[in-house]
Amino acid sequence: MAQTTFGVGGLTYDHSKRQLPQELNVLIALVLIVAAFELLGRALLGDSFLLNTRDNVDTFFNQARLQIIILQVSIVGIIAIGITQVIISGGIDLSAGSVVGATAMIAMSFAQVATVNGNPNPKAVFLEQGWVDLPVLVPVLVGLACGLLAGLINGSLIAYTKIPPFIATLGMMVTARGVAKWWTKGEPISFPTEPFAGIGKGLMPVVIFLALAILFHLMLKFTLYGKRCYAIGSNEEAARMSGINVERHKVLVYAIAGLLAAVAALVLSSKNLTAQAGMGVMYELDAIAMAVIGGVSLSGGRGSIVGTVLGALIFGVIISGFTFLKLDAYYQEMVKGAIIVGAVVLDVWRQRRRGTRG
Amino acid sequence: MSDIILRTEGLTKHYGGVHALVDADFELRQGEHVAIMGDNGAGKSTFVRQITGVERRTSGKVWFDGREVDFPGPLHAREAGIEAVFQNLALADDLDVPSNLFLGREKILFNLGPFSILDRKAMRQATEAALKRTAVKIPNLGNTIRHMSGGQRQCVAIARAATFASKLIIMDEPTAALGVQETAQVENIVRTLKDNGESLILISHNMRQVFDLVDRIIVFRRGRIVANLRKEETDGQDVVAYITGAKSQNLAAAAL
Numbered sequence: 361m362a363q364t365t366f367g368v369g370g371l372t373y374d375h376s377k378r379q380l381p382q383e384l385n386v387l388i389a390l391v392l393i394v395a396a397f398e399l400l401g402r403a404l405l406g407d408s409f410l411l412n413t414r415d416n417v418d419t420f421f422n423q424a425r426l427q428i429i430i431l432q433v434s435i436v437g438i439i440a441i442g443i444t445q446v447i448i449s450g451g452i453d454l455s456a457g458s459v460v461g462a463t464a465m466i467a468m469s470f471a472q473v474a475t476v477n478g479n480p481n482p483k484a485v486f487l488e489q490g491w492v493d494l495p496v497l498v499p500v501l502v503g504l505a506c507g508l509l510a511g512l513i514n515g516s517l518i519a520y521t522k523i524p525p526f527i528a529t530l531g532m533m534v535t536a537r538g539v540a541k542w543w544t545k546g547e548p549i550s551f552p553t554e555p556f557a558g559i560g561k562g563l564m565p566v567v568i569f570l571a572l573a574i575l576f577h578l579m580l581k582f583t584l585y586g587k588r589c590y591a592i593g594s595n596e597e598a599a600r601m602s603g604i605n606v607e608r609h610k611v612l613v614y615a616i617a618g619l620l621a622a623v624a625a626l627v628l629s630s631k632n633l634t635a636q637a638g639m640g641v642m643y644e645l646d647a648i649a650m651a652v653i654g655g656v657s658l659s660g661g662r663g664s665i666v667g668t669v670l671g672a673l674i675f676g677v678i679i680s681g682f683t684f685l686k687l688d689a690y691y692q693e694m695v696k697g698a699i700i701v702g703a704v705v706l707d708v709w710r711q712r713r714r715g716t717r718g
Numbered sequence: 719m720s721d722i723i724l725r726t727e728g729l730t731k732h733y734g735g736v737h738a739l740v741d742a743d744f745e746l747r748q749g750e751h752v753a754i755m756g757d758n759g760a761g762k763s764t765f766v767r768q769i770t771g772v773e774r775r776t777s778g779k780v781w782f783d784g785r786e787v788d789f790p791g792p793l794h795a796r797e798a799g800i801e802a803v804f805q806n807l808a809l810a811d812d813l814d815v816p817s818n819l820f821l822g823r824e825k826i827l828f829n830l831g832p833f834s835i836l837d838r839k840a841m842r843q844a845t846e847a848a849l850k851r852t853a854v855k856i857p858n859l860g861n862t863i864r865h866m867s868g869g870q871r872q873c874v875a876i877a878r879a880a881t882f883a884s885k886l887i888i889m890d891e892p893t894a895a896l897g898v899q900e901t902a903q904v905e906n907i908v909r910t911l912k913d914n915g916e917s918l919i920l921i922s923h924n925m926r927q928v929f930d931l932v933d934r935i936i937v938f939r940r941g942r943i944v945a946n947l948r949k950e951e952t953d954g955q956d957v958v959a960y961i962t963g964a965k966s967q968n969l970a971a972a973a974l
């Protein structure tokens with residue numbers, strides 16, 4: 361006879377153990393950090409961090425500061441979206457910053473105007489070939505292709521040669537930076553066309569960042585793609601046993617991360633109206649930090665885009681807060697390093713606590 | 719003979735010079751529950767690995783569901799209708815119950831290739847139905863597997879096997895790591911499977927459990943099947959005698 365009397369031993373449901381979303385903790389941290397700067401500001405400077413204190417502007421919040429906070433993290437934030445889905449599926453991508461550099465250089469060289477102040481554009485790479493004043497679609501597609509290629513190489517190396525993602529993307533990090541320098545022998549490229557300059561104008565980086573964040577949030581939560589990312593990051597063997605083509609999925613994940621790095625490169629070079637070989641240095645670490653601060657676990661399987669966006673905001677608030685408190689830029693870098701390490705420590709600590717819970 | 723779901727003939731597996739499985743002749747009828755017992759290294763798990771396609775056999779033949787088969791991998795065995803619950807469970811810790819149940823066979827709302835939109839509601843409903851059918855009680859389906867007890871995890875793994883195994887379920891020591899009450903829960907599920915007419919091969923060291931749950935007991939010793947016993951015609955001491963080698967059986971006569 362089948363018995364249906366259960367609810368014994370470990371099978372009862374303890375409501376106090378109900379899972380609260382990880383993002384809630386990150387949001388609380390964000391609020392606490394903002395509150396800390398607000399208090400410090402009022403105590404040390406007699407000024408408000410968050411609220412408007414100028415008489416000539418009629419807004420409740422200090423809108424200029426809020427805009428700067430989100431504007432300065434939105435480009436790295438685009439990279440962080442790509443890195444988030446890489447880390448969730450159990451990998452890591454150290455090449456994003458260098459891919460930004462290489463992509464910016466190559467794309468920008470196809471976005472040059474023919475003449476500057478009536479003279480032939482001195483910075484145009486393809487002036488002789490006549491590849492100037494091209495429609496904006498050309499540099500955009502060239503840029504996306506560069507990012508896609510870098511991502512495909514990363515993904516194929518990791519999936520099919522089975523080398524650790526750390527090594528594969530470290531190689532790409534060095535190689536892509538080399539490409540960025542080789543492209544013009546170190547010369548910066550300036551004077552983009554008007555439409556290309558429009559890509560990163562004003563608040564466009566924020567709009568693009570948030571639009572991509574929403575798209576990837578939906579992708580990770582509601583599509584097969586997202587489910588496979590979490591499954592592979594959580595238990596690669598189980599995913600393989602379940603019939604998921606783990607290798608193909610990994611290639612896809614890194615390809616998409618490369619595409620997002622390319623988008624960041626287009627926005628960045630457009631915003632700066634120039635591309636340099638040194639662009640995007642250390643962006644990958646900032647992006648990883650944003651993801652980890654936002655609750656994405658470096659061991660894979662856990663995290664979300666919402667968390668990463670909140671992590672990016674925390675990152676932005678801290679940098680902006682230091683500027684607000686008139687702290688030296690050198691201190692900012694030192695503290696940034698501490699934040700990255702601190703976030704990883706927090707992640708390890710979180711996992712250990714989960715582990716002992718059984 | 720049409721009610722024979724699985725038959726092996728002379729199934730043999732050598733690991734280099736080690737003869738882990740020798741000439742195993744075995745039959746399982748539709749709806750029958752059979753236990754495989756034996757000491758560590760007797761060939762129980764090796765036998766199961768040859769059937770589920772985890773390993774390729776050295777020689778011998780396997781018929782499953784009326785056809786001769788040679789699965790190149792575990793996926794092919796799954797597709798043919800054999801589901802195995804292994805000791806390492808093969809669940810994704812960070813996914814919830816429906817996601818684990820449908821891992822690799824997700825229900826799709828709108829097909830966009832790898833970016834297809836999942837039919838989460840249908841998967842949740844199907845999960846509830848599957849758990850009901852196997853009498854598995856999981857309080858909160860939305861919880862990740864990580865937050866569950868060993869018993870609950872095992873129940874999810876078994877529910878998954880029971881949901882998709884159209885023809886045969888194999889469990890390799892499903893209660894080895896579980897407490898008393900969790901073991902009782904898993905045993906209840908196995909009884910439910912029996913009532914539902916599912917065929918089952920159960921590897922277990924637990925004599926009480928085996929006599930409680932199955933119709934027939936197969937004993938392995940040193941890679942060979944040394945006994946094929948109907949439950950009613952044997953007892954614990956008898957089985958132990960076969961396991962330790964104190965007794966042996968003429969298999970040619972006992973095969974049918």
